[in-house]
Amino acid sequence: QVQLVETGGGLVQAGGSLRLSCRASGRTFSSYSMGWFRQAPGKEREFVATISRSGGSTVYADSVKDRFTISRDNAKNTVYLQMNSLKPEDTAVYYCANNPTFSRSSDEATYDYWGRGTQVTVSS
Numbered sequence: 001q002v003q004l005v006e007t008g009g010g011l012v013q014a015g016g017s018l019r020l021s022c023r024a025s026g027r028t029f030s031s032y033s034m035g036w037f038r039q040a041p042g043k044e045r046e047f048v049a050t051i052s053r054s055g056g057s058t059v060y061a062d063s064v065k066d067r068f069t070i071s072r073d074n075a076k077n078t079v080y081l082q083m084n085s086l087k088p089e090d091t092a093v094y095y096c097a098n099n100p101t102f103s104r105s106s107d108e109a110t111y112d113y114w115g116r117g118t119q120v121t122v123s124s
Contacts, residue, residue: 002026009118022096030074033099038092047106093117
């Protein structure tokens with residue numbers, strides 16, 4: 001059974017930084033792309049970033065480009081999301097997800113396993 005567990009969320013002031021982690025188990029981690037999504041109150045879940053199996057290819061949503069960095073450590077079965085220059089509009093529950101098929105997908109329908117999420121709150 002695949003399990004994804006996110007950690008690292010919290011409360012931070014605007015302009016600050018946080019690093020989210022997502023540890024995976026139950027599947028050969030290095031064989032699958034990983035992604036981060038987020039859902040703000042009253043809004044639909046949206047794509048944030050994705051990283052290929054080797055970590056050599058990444059894709060970002062325009063709203064986070066140049067502020068967020070996705071990375072992975074296959075030896076630790078962990079994917080990270082470094083978030084800098086945070087804004088109040090980044091406030092959301094952040095989810096990591098596993099993609100068995102596509103390496104650069106922003107479509108959540110292509111992701112088959114999801115974590116429970118971690119709350120990120122950015123105060124102004």
